[in-house]
Amino acid sequence: MEREPTIPGSIRPGGRTARIRDAVLRAAGDLLAERGFAHLDLSEVAARAEVGKTTVYRRWRTPAGLVADLLVDMAETSLPHSDTGSLRGDLRANADLVANTLTDSRQGPLFRALIAAATTDDATATALHAFYDTRLAEWSPCIESARARGEVPPGTNPRAVLSAVSAPLYYRILTSSAPLDENTISAAVESAVIAAQTGVFVI
């Protein structure tokens, strides 16, 4: 990626380039959350970000290119895994993070828009899958620690355990008008914990 030289007073090297990217990705995320991928227009993103249209077209080229970079940024800036000392505690922290994201007034619609876009656009699907892959890799040490503590059997697949926690939360917001409530969150955590302890995820 092209970098500007350090600008005095800027937060980090390449300040101007980074600021442009931040503003453009913020505007793209806002527009996706508001209206979905089908209406994502690069000129409108540029206008909202107060960045030159040419800059946006030259750097991101297409709406799919912009969404792919947004997902890279989301993966880079998302929260690190917990280390509460127990599998249940770590999975609960992960469930809370997912639930807070999915019910957030901006992040919730944004994730729904990204999942929807991935169903029709192959480049977005690749970028979205890479995002989830990064998240699963980031949180896998929680399951490895549980294994080291003897909470789960050898060979337990970290990604399968973590997916078991997230899946019911996504399923709820995509297939139901009922709220993503505490019962759903705690049932997701408890069933993942029990199933992991029992060796269901030794796969």
Add this chain to the structure above:
Amino acid sequence: MEREPTIPGSIRPGGRTARIRDAVLRAAGDLLAERGFAHLDLSEVAARAEVGKTTVYRRWRTPAGLVADLLVDMAETSLPHSDTGSLRGDLRANADLVANTLTDSRQGPLFRALIAAATTDDATATALHAFYDTRLAEWSPCIESARARGEVPPGTNPRAVLSAVSAPLYYRILTSSAPLDENTISAAVESAVIAAQTGVFVI
């Protein structure tokens, strides 16, 4: 709903109306699976169904109206619940049904398109949630039978158990490029069985 009188030689009363509906919903499902909701055009549906454009516009009015009726038809014609004599057997049958649907070359893209459409269109969201509500109600007797056999504790929520089986399958196809494989299906069934037995879904 308007019905034609019985037509001699037709399969059922209102044969012509029913045949038109079948053809239109089939074409709508095909187009949704191929290109998604954003490109669903009533004139194109009419042409593909070999039905007059006026008929389609008068009866279904909008793409969302057409999708809502498609979901009503899908709920009406979807397979009844299993009765294998065990919770594990019934949940496995349900998981196989969901997995076969999601990996089918037509039904898979169709479901992805419907889920995507529901993220941007409120009427489609209402219709999609009603579809899943009907499916959960249809399969709930499996969990009530398991309760009667003493396989799960009193107060077990049938919808929570059934959602626990489906959720990992949907999560896999929406967030990953990895295939919906036997490991994922059997882990979904086993964790739902174990969690249900343990009382996690008494909620």
